[in-house]
């Protein structure tokens with residue numbers, strides 16, 4: 430399907446001064462660029478329906494019927510991608526086809542329509558082209574792109590919506606956690622974010638809604654992030670509220686991450702790290718890793734580093750794991766960033782920003 434996008438430029442774009450002010454301290458997800466993309470869909474899940482009315486238009490509030498299904502039944506999915514400014518001024522994105530595919534896997538789970546991958550990529554290109562000057566160039570900075578799909582039909586019966594919109598918005602961002610230093614994480618014992626047969630592998634808003642109370646609990650205990658485990662699989666570690674997790678077994682030159690069981694998100698960063706670790710001659714394992722193995726592995730010195738990963742923070746060293754009953758110390762040493770963690774981080778960030786050769790062909794030029 431080739432879609433042509435109607436252009437409706439924003440009559441009141443941000444001024445140069447406003448943009449400078451935003452760039453001085455972008456934070457994460459605080460400011461949005463002048464435009465957005467919208468494509469509407471009508472049909473049924475079974476007949477595939479039709480995408481139409483693709484347009485690039487001014488960023489601004491939506492008008493939706495209060496009965497729109499998204500407000501009531503949470504039929505919503507999203508993606509997260511970054512566009513990076515390279516030193517020659519060009520703008521690139523990282524493994525965008527993986528995000529296009531994942532959006533469709535999420536869509537299937539939420540009974541939302543499939544969006545052709547090329548339309549997804551085209552929509553992102555359209556937005557970044559028109560708002561190119563919103564892509565920052567400072568270290569650790571990027572233009573964060575948020576594609577999402579919502580059920581817009583005004584109908585309170587419980588069934589998949591017959592009307593849907595796909596939209597893309599974008600935000601200049603700094604580094605999620607600032608300069609890398611270990612962050613302590615809270616072990617969620619009272620709340621799960623996903624269960625077997627649930628939506629854990631989909632990137633849908635409901636999963637994040639379910640993780641917020643645990644996040645608050647973590648914050649009360651001085652932790653910026655929460656990690657979830659599966660009590661039905663010997664406390665196997667799953668993932669953080671918004672990141673996957675890796676364990677480095679330094680003596681064995683090995684890296685381990687929880688396998689994809691259907692309850693965790695298949696991260697693009699996770700997949701890339703597995704490849705980069707293999708490229709370094711490390712052995713890589715996707716398998717269950719239990720809380721006990723974590724605790725004992727750190728105590729014996731077998732686990733030498735633990736880190737989290739995702740598009741927003743890229744790679745984030747993990748400090749202590751805290752829970753109501755116990756603490757597992759930072760495997761890399763108190764306050765320390767692990768060596769392997771930082772080496773893989775540097776390589777990955779280098780590829781994304783054009784400083785390191787893109788030997789796997791992961792980058793797509795947007796502008």
Ligand SMILES: Cc1ncc(COP(=O)(O)O)c(C=O)c1O
Nearest residue numbers: 671672673694696697698739740
């Ligand atoms: C729950 C969860 N797990 C893992 C990830 C990492 O995925 P990715 O590397 O594709 O950003 C994310 C999001 O970014 C997430 O929200």
